[in-house]
Amino acid sequence: MAKQYETVIGLEVHIELATKTKIFCGCSTEFGGAPNTHTCPVCTGMPGSLPVLNRQVVEYALAIGLATNCKITQVCKFDRKNYFYPDNPQNYQISQLYLPIARDGFVEIDTPSGKKKIRIHEMHMEEDAGKLVHDEWDDTSLVDYNRSGVPLVEIVSEPDMRSADEVIAYLEKLRMIVQYLGASDCKLQEGSMRADVNLSVREAGTDSLGTRTEMKNLNSFKAITHAIEGERARQIELLEAGKDVVQETRRWDDNKEHSYAMRSKEDAQDYRYFPEPDLVPIVISDEWIAQVKARQPELRTEKLERYKKEFDIPQYDAEIITESKRMADIFEAAAAICKKPKKVSNWLMVETMRLMKEYGTEADRLSFSPENLAKLIDLVDDGSISGSVAKKVFEQVFLHDADPEKYVEEHGLKVENDEAALEETVRKVLSDNPKAVEDYRGGKEKALGALMGQTMRAMKGKANPATVNRMLRELLKSE
Ligand code: ADP
Ligand code: MG
Ligand code: ZN
Numbered sequence: 001m002a003k004q005y006e007t008v009i010g011l012e013v014h015i016e017l018a019t020k021t022k023i024f025c026g027c028s029t030e031f032g033g034a035p036n037t038h039t040c041p042v043c044t045g046m047p048g049s050l051p052v053l054n055r056q057v058v059e060y061a062l063a064i065g066l067a068t069n070c071k072i073t074q075v076c077k078f079d080r081k082n083y084f085y086p087d088n089p090q091n092y093q094i095s096q097l098y099l100p101i102a103r104d105g106f107v108e109i110d111t112p113s114g115k116k117k118i119r120i121h122e123m124h125m126e127e128d129a130g131k132l133v134h135d136e137w138d139d140t141s142l143v144d145y146n147r148s149g150v151p152l153v154e155i156v157s158e159p160d161m162r163s164a165d166e167v168i169a170y171l172e173k174l175r176m177i178v179q180y181l182g183a184s185d186c187k188l189q190e191g192s193m194r195a196d197v198n199l200s201v202r203e204a205g206t207d208s209l210g211t212r213t214e215m216k217n218l219n220s221f222k223a224i225t226h227a228i229e230g231e232r233a234r235q236i237e238l239l240e241a242g243k244d245v246v247q248e249t250r251r252w253d254d255n256k257e258h259s260y261a262m263r264s265k266e267d268a269q270d271y272r273y274f275p276e277p278d279l280v281p282i283v284i285s286d287e288w289i290a291q292v293k294a295r296q297p298e299l300r301t302e303k304l305e306r307y308k309k310e311f312d313i314p315q316y317d318a319e320i321i322t323e324s325k326r327m328a329d330i331f332e333a334a335a336a337i338c339k340k341p342k343k344v345s346n347w348l349m350v351e352t353m354r355l356m357k358e359y360g361t362e363a364d365r366l367s368f369s370p371e372n373l374a375k376l377i378d379l380v381d382d383g384s385i386s387g388s389v390a391k392k393v394f395e396q397v398f399l400h401d402a403d404p405e406k407y408v409e410e411h412g413l414k415v416e417n418d419e420a421a422l423e424e425t426v427r428k429v430l431s432d433n434p435k436a437v438e439d440y441r442g443g444k445e446k447a448l449g450a451l452m453g454q455t456m457r458a459m460k461g462k463a464n465p466a467t468v469n470r471m472l473r474e475l476l477k478s479e
Contacts, residue, residue, distance in 0.1 A: 003240075004204035007232050008212075009167055009197060010121075010159035013174060014152050015184045016128065016192040017060045023127050023151035024051030024094065031190055035133075035144035043149035045089030050278050057151040058101070058282060060183040061125050062292045064153060065102030067177045067299065068120055074284045076101050078125075078276035086143055087130040095154075097273045100124035101282075107177065109169040118170050119158040128152050159198065159209065164228040168221050171195060179325040179364075180299050187364070188219050197227060200245065201235045210235070211245040215252045215259060227252035230259060303328055311341035317349050324363035327352075333370030338377045347373060351391060355398045368401045376404040383464050386456075389413045415464045419471075422463055426471050429454045440476055448472060 022029055025042035041049040065072055076099040082092045105120035130148035134141045155174065161167050175186040175193060186193040195218055200210035215231060218224045230252070235245050250259040298306070300322050307318040322328045331348060335341035356363065376397060380390045385408055393413065396402035408414055416422055429451060430437055439447035448469075455468050 005201045005232075005236050005239075006204045007162055007228070008159050008200045008202060008209060009161040009163075009228065010212075011155075011157045011161070011167065011170065011198070012196040012214075013155045013157075013171070014128075014194045014196075015064075015155065015174075015178055015186060017057055017151040017153065018182060018184050019054055019056045019060070019151055021054060022149035023054050023057050023125070024149055027149065029150045031192070033146050035142070036146065038146040039148070043089075044145050045091070045148075051094065053279060053282070054151065057125055058284070059292060060151075060181070061101050061123065061153050062284065062289065063181045063296060064155075064178055064183055065105065065123055066289070066293060067181060067296065068102075068105040068107050068123070068155070068174075070102035070105030070120060070123060072284060072289055073099050073101055073103060074286075074289075075099070075281055076284070077281040078279050079273045080276045081126075081271045081273055083271055085129070086141070087132050087148070089130065089145060089148060093127060093129065094276050094279070095126035096124035097268065098275075101284075107170065107173045109166060109173050111166060111169065116160075116166070118160045118166075118173075121156045121158050123153055123155045126152050126154060159200075159212075164225040167195075167197065167224060167228060171221070171224075176300050176323070176325070180297060180303075182297065185364070188221070191219065194219065195224060197224060197231075199228060199231050199235070201232060201239065210239075211247050213245065213247065214249045216249060216262070217251050217253075220254070223252060223254040226254060226257055227259060230257060234259070307331075311335065311345070313341065313345050317345055320353070321345060321348055324366075326366050327363045330366060330368070330370045330373065334373045334377075337371060337374035340377055340381070343377050343381075344373065347377065347394065351394050352398065355395060359399075366398075368397045372397045372401055372404055379404055379408060383466075384408065384414055386415060386461055386463070386465060389415075389461050413462060416459060416462050419467070422459065422467065423471060423475075425458050425463075426455055426468065426475055429458060430472075430475060437476065448476075 016029075019029055021027060022043055025040050027040050027043055028038045030038065042051060062072065076096065078094050079097040080092045081095045081097070084091050100122040102123040103121070105123070106117045107120065108115050108117055128147050128150040130143055130145040132141050132143055157170070161170060178184050178186050184192055188194070197215045197218060198212045199215070200212035202208065202210040213231060213235070215227050218227055231250070238245055246264070248264045249262045251262045252259045304318045304322045307313045307321065308315060313321070321331050327348060331341075331344055334344045338344065352366070376390060376394055379385045380387065385393065389408075393402070393404050393407055396407055397404060433451060433454060436447045436450050440451070451472055452465070452468055455472065456463055456465065459468075
């Protein structure tokens with residue numbers, strides 16, 4: 001019988017923290033910008049410059065550590081990790097090795113067989129490197145230090161995951177926690193959340209760990225899933241052929257659906273770590289921890305329960321809305337403005353979800369403002385626009401954050417409340433459709449629908465359906 005294999009996966013996740021300035025200097029952390037414009041002597045590694053720790057970095061790291069059930073290292077310090085690479089101007093990275101800020105935590109994920117704890121080995125703070133841009137055409141490499149010194153936390157899990165699905169569930173859980181804390185926007189595409197996947201296989205039923213490889217450069221859930229499936233197959237093939245898996249770092253190329261060896265795996269001693277001499281140890285008092293705990297915003301589970309109780313939103317809808325902090329924020333703000341939470345939830349659940357699918361976008365990237373959604377709901381409610389027009393207008397809100405009042409005004413979409421004009425149209429429809437009129441008067445209630453449709457079409461959707469209905473009935477009775 002063929003051997004059964006189990007996949008064993010541990011993740012190292014880097015998250016860029018949402019501070020306005022870098023970890024050891026006052027430069028902006030904003031994404032993009034002309035190359036080397038968010039830089040200074042500190043983050044470009046000029047001799048004689050000295051780092052000053054950004055307090056907010058510690059606050060965010062503490063908040064994440066606490067929310068992931070970690071023990072906080074109350075006296076922690078930075079260590080110097082030495083390596084040469086052009087994106088790293090100091091030739092060392094300030095990181096934490098011996099006393100990381102948080103240890104021994106866990107997050108819980110949902111799996112088909114119930115809840116599962118994924119243990120967190122440790123989390124540490126460090127600085128990001130710059131970015132190399134390789135121009136193959138010119139055969140040159142350029143370096144941009146805008147990202148150099150952007151604060152990161154690295155969260156290292158225990159090898160507790162067994163499938164791509166569990167990995168995605170873990171990453172989604174981490175992302176949700178961190179986004180709700182406001183500690184990062186966690187965008188895989190922009191690199192503010194990055195995952196390195198460590199993977200080994202072993203014969204099912206055995207306990208010892210197999211030799212692992214580490215895959216870098218995974219910037220979407222799709223790439224992560226492909227990489228895991230590809231690497232699992234590659235390792236099993238080696239073992240089946242009686243060969244060994246080599247411990248190394250591999251790069252996954254999602255276009256070629258193939259991974260290749262990048263370098264052999266380095267050990268901590270290769271980096272000649274030593275305590276960072278330019279920074280004093282950080283002392284985290286009980287009071288500081290208590291303050292961060294007290295400031296912790298409402299996390300997903302509490303929010304979900306509150307939506308159900310306070311707004312009478314069904315479980316399923318509340319789950320969808322709170323799945324992304326962005327959507328939950330839009331929901332709450334719009335509901336607070338128009339005071340119609342059920343309607344807001346409806347627009348999110350139906351039209352927003354439909355357009356997200358149509359335009360292939362995610363909830364995190366929703367860009368319309370709650371004010372404009374609230375305005376749209378009010379326009380429908382006070383009878384200014386019809387339901388079908390509202391859907392069209394909402395598409396403009398969804399795509400361009402259009403102001404619904406202005407849009408309706410500019411495109412003449414307001415419902416005609418001029419009853420005289422409407423009556424004229426209704427009379428014309430009646431005289432143009434003698435058959436339907438006869439049918440209706442003969443007792444066929446259905447014929448009214450056809451007449452309604454004709455009238456709405458003649459009014460280009462700008463009539464209030466309730467008014468049209470009333471007027472049709474009146475005129476059909478009187479003549
Ligand atoms: P290093 O410091 O060399 O990167 P670590 O021991 O810190 O190695 O582990 C890095 C990551 O690899 C962790 O997430 C850990 O869970 C995972 N890992 C370690 N051994 C294995 C293994 N045999 N199979 C899968 N994952 C592993
Ligand atoms: Mg590591
Ligand atoms: Zn700087």
